[in-house]
Amino acid sequence: MTSCGSRVALIGVGNMGSAIADRLVASGLELTLWNRSASRIAPYARRGIHTATAVVQAIGAADVVVVCLLDDEATRDCLLNDAVGAVLSEKLLVQLSSVTAAQSQALARWVNSHDCGYVDGQIQDYPDTLRDARASIVCSGSNEAYRRAEPVLSATGSRLIHVGEQPGNAATLVNAQLSFCILAYVGALQGLALCQRAKVSPTTFVETLLLDYVRKGAFVEDLEKMMRDANGEQHPDSPGAALEVWQSAFQLVIGECQSARLEVSHLDAIDVLFGRAIGGGYGKADIAALIKSLTT
Amino acid sequence: MTSCGSRVALIGVGNMGSAIADRLVASGLELTLWNRSASRIAPYARRGIHTATAVVQAIGAADVVVVCLLDDEATRDCLLNDAVGAVLSEKLLVQLSSVTAAQSQALARWVNSHDCGYVDGQIQDYPDTLRDARASIVCSGSNEAYRRAEPVLSATGSRLIHVGEQPGNAATLVNAQLSFCILAYVGALQGLALCQRAKVSPTTFVETLLLDYVRKGAFVEDLEKMMRDANGEQHPDSPGAALEVWQSAFQLVIGECQSARLEVSHLDAIDVLFGRAIGGGYGKADIAALIKSLTT
Numbered sequence: 001m002t003s004c005g006s007r008v009a010l011i012g013v014g015n016m017g018s019a020i021a022d023r024l025v026a027s028g029l030e031l032t033l034w035n036r037s038a039s040r041i042a043p044y045a046r047r048g049i050h051t052a053t054a055v056v057q058a059i060g061a062a063d064v065v066v067v068c069l070l071d072d073e074a075t076r077d078c079l080l081n082d083a084v085g086a087v088l089s090e091k092l093l094v095q096l097s098s099v100t101a102a103q104s105q106a107l108a109r110w111v112n113s114h115d116c117g118y119v120d121g122q123i124q125d126y127p128d129t130l131r132d133a134r135a136s137i138v139c140s141g142s143n144e145a146y147r148r149a150e151p152v153l154s155a156t157g158s159r160l161i162h163v164g165e166q167p168g169n170a171a172t173l174v175n176a177q178l179s180f181c182i183l184a185y186v187g188a189l190q191g192l193a194l195c196q197r198a199k200v201s202p203t204t205f206v207e208t209l210l211l212d213y214v215r216k217g218a219f220v221e222d223l224e225k226m227m228r229d230a231n232g233e234q235h236p237d238s239p240g241a242a243l244e245v246w247q248s249a250f251q252l253v254i255g256e257c258q259s260a261r262l263e264v265s266h267l268d269a270i271d272v273l274f275g276r277a278i279g280g281g282y283g284k285a286d287i288a289a290l291i292k293s294l295t296t
Numbered sequence: 297m298t299s300c301g302s303r304v305a306l307i308g309v310g311n312m313g314s315a316i317a318d319r320l321v322a323s324g325l326e327l328t329l330w331n332r333s334a335s336r337i338a339p340y341a342r343r344g345i346h347t348a349t350a351v352v353q354a355i356g357a358a359d360v361v362v363v364c365l366l367d368d369e370a371t372r373d374c375l376l377n378d379a380v381g382a383v384l385s386e387k388l389l390v391q392l393s394s395v396t397a398a399q400s401q402a403l404a405r406w407v408n409s410h411d412c413g414y415v416d417g418q419i420q421d422y423p424d425t426l427r428d429a430r431a432s433i434v435c436s437g438s439n440e441a442y443r444r445a446e447p448v449l450s451a452t453g454s455r456l457i458h459v460g461e462q463p464g465n466a467a468t469l470v471n472a473q474l475s476f477c478i479l480a481y482v483g484a485l486q487g488l489a490l491c492q493r494a495k496v497s498p499t500t501f502v503e504t505l506l507l508d509y510v511r512k513g514a515f516v517e518d519l520e521k522m523m524r525d526a527n528g529e530q531h532p533d534s535p536g537a538a539l540e541v542w543q544s545a546f547q548l549v550i551g552e553c554q555s556a557r558l559e560v561s562h563l564d565a566i567d568v569l570f571g572r573a574i575g576g577g578y579g580k581a582d583i584a585a586l587i588k589s590l591t592t
Contacts, residue, residue, distance in 0.1 A: 070544075071544070071548070098545060098548055099548070100548060100551050100552045100555055101494055101555070124505070125513075126536055126537055127537075136508075138505065161504060161505075163497075163500055163504070164496070166496075168494065169494065171552070172494040172496050172552065173496060173500065175549045175552040176486070176487030176506075176552075177487060177501070177505045178546070178549050179483045179484075179487045179490070180480060180484045180506055181515065182542065182545070182546050182549065182566070183479040183486070183566070184476060184479060184515075185518065185519075185586070186566055186569070187475045187477070187479030188475075188476045189522060189587045190472070190475040190479070191471075191472030191476050192523065192587060193526075193587050193590045194471060194472045195526065196591070197591075198464065199462075200460065200465050200468050200469060200472075201459075201527075202526035202527050203527060204459055204460075205473070206520065206522070209420070209434065209457075210472075211519060213473060213477075215511070217425070217430065218421055219477065219510075220510070223506065223507060223510075224502065226481070226502070227498045227501070227502035230488040230491065230498035231497075231499060240424075241422055241423075246478065248366075248394070249394060249478070250474070250478050252367070252394055253474050253475045256396045256397060256467070256471040259396055261591075263591075263592075265565050265568070266565035266566045266569060269564075269565040270478070270482055270562045273562060288485065290481070290485050291488060293559060294482075295489050295493075295557075295559075
C-alpha cells in the first residue's frame with residue numbers, strides 16, 4: 001500500500017536517516033531501507049519493513065531514492081558506480097545529506113546523465129526536531145523534480161521551502177544559515193564566559209538582554225538592513241552606527257575578553273576584517289559594508 | 297524648575313550624548329551641558345539651556361553628573377584630576393560612556409574615594425533608538441546610588457535594567473551582548489556573501505530562513521540550553537547535535553566559503569576552538585561545551 005503512488009528507497013539510516021525512516025514508515029509509504037552497517041536496519045526488518053542488503057537492490061525497487069548519508073564522500077562511495085547508474089533511469093534522487101553547493105551540483109550532473117531527476121533537500125534542523133514534525137527542509141531542483149519529491153518529503157511532516165531550480169541553492173542557503181548560527185553561538189558562549197568570570201548571572205544575560213534583543217528591535221532591523229544592502233537597495237533613512245563605531249565597540253569587547261583571560265584569537269581575526277573595510281574607505285558606512293572584507 | 301529634584305550635569309554631547317541631552321531637555325530637568333568642543337553645545341546655549349565652559353563648573357552646579365564621553369581614556373582625561381575630585385562630594389556620577397568592567401570599577405573606586413556615588417549605565421542601543429525612547433540602559437551600582445540615578449535615567453525615556461550592585465556588571469553584560477551581536481552579524485554577512493556568489497536571493501536567505509529561524513524554535517532553545525549549562529543546571533532531555541557534528545557542519549560552511557572565494561581566516565580560528573574542545577574530550581557533548589575552548 002502506498003499513500004502517494006511512490007515506492008521509496010531510503011539510503012542511510014544514521015542519526016538523521018533514522019528520524020526520516022520513522023516518519024516515512026508512519027506515513028504508510030512503500031519503503032525499502034539500506035544502510036552500510038546492517039545493525040541500524042535490523043530493528044526495521046523485524047517490524048516487517050523492507051530492507052535491502054545492497055544499495056542497488058534498494059534503488060532498483062524504488063521510484064524515489066532518498067539519500068541521507070554523512071556527507072558527499074559517503075554519497076560518492078555508495079552511489080557513484082556503474083551498477084547504481086544502470087538502475088537510475090526515470091527515477092528521482094533526493095539528496096538530503098549535508099553537502100556544499102558545488103558537491104550538490106556535481107551529484108546532480110552525474111544523476112541527470114543517467115536520466116534521473118534530482119532534488120537537493122537540506123534539512124535545517126536536528127533529528128529530534130524532524131521526529132517531532134517541526135523541521136524545515138530547504139529544497140532546490142527543477143520544478144518537475146520538486147513536484148515529484150514533494151509528496152515524499154511532505155510525508156516526513158517537515159515544512160518544505162523550494163528555493164529555486166538551480167541544484168545547490170538549497171545547500172548554499174543552509175550553509176549560509178549555519179554560518180550565522182555558529183558565529184552567533186560562539187558570540188553567545190563568549191558572552192556567557194564573560195558573565196561567569198565576572199560572577200554575573202547567565203540568566204540575566206540570556207533572558208533579560210540577549211533573547212529580548214533578538215526577539216525585537218534593532219537586531220532584526222540590522223539584519224533586514226544587511227539584506228537590503230545585499231540586494232543593492234537604497235535605504236537613506238536607516239539609523240544605526242558607522243562601521244568605525246562598531247569597530248571601537250568590538251575592540252572594547254576584545255579588551256573585556258582579554259581582562260577576563262578568554263581566548264581572543266578568533267576575535268582578532270574578525271577585527272582584521274573591520275580594519276580592512278575601514279582601510280578601504282568604508283569607515284563611515286553601515287556595518288553591512290563589512291561584507292567587502294569577506295568578499296575580497 | 298526641576299521635575300525630580302535633581303540638578304543634572306551632562307558631560308559629553310557627542311553622537312550619543314546629544315540624544316541624551318535632547319531627552320533630558322524635553323523632560324524639564326535643570327540641566328547644565330559641557331562638551332570638550334564648544335561647537336556641539338552652542339545650539340543648546342542659544343535655546344537658553346545652561347552650558348559650562350569648564351567641566352568643574354558643570355559638575356559644581358549639579359547633584360547628578362551624567363558622563364557620556366567616547367571611552368575610558370576620554371573619561372579619565374576629563375574627570376580624573378584634583379579639581380574635579382574636590383567638587384564631587386555627596387554627588388552621584390553616572391557613567392554612560394562605553395567601557396569595560398575593569399575600567400568601570402577603577403572609575404568607581406576613584407569616584408567613591410571622593411565621597412561620591414557611582415552608577416554604571418551602559419546603553420544597549422543606537423543614538424536614534426534612544427531619541428525614539430526605545431533604548432535600554434543596563435545599570436549596575438549600589439541600590440542607593442541606583443535609586444538616585446533612576447529618575448534622571450528614566451527621564452531619557454529608556455527602559456532601565458538594574459543588574460546588580462557590583463560596578464562593572466553593566467559593562468560586562470553589554471560587552472557580552474555586543475560579542476553575540478557582532479559575531480552574529482559577521483555570520484549573517486558571510487551568509488549574504490555566499491548568496492551573492494551563488495546568485496541566490498538575499499531576501500530568501502534573511503526573510504525565509506534566518507529571521508524565521510531566529511524568531512522561534514531551535515535557535516532560542518539552543519541559547520537557553522547554553523544558559524542552563526553556564527548555570528550548572530542539568531537538562532538530560534535536551535536534544536540537539538553533538539559538538540563533533542557541529543564541527544562537521546562548520547567545516548562544510550568553511551568549504552562552501554572557500555568554493556565561493558570568501559575570506560575564511562576568522563572561520564579557521566573558530567574551527568581551532570572546535571578542535572580544541574573535541575580534543576579535550578567534549579566531542580559527544582553539547583555545543584555549549586565550546587565554552588571550554590574560550591575559557592582556557
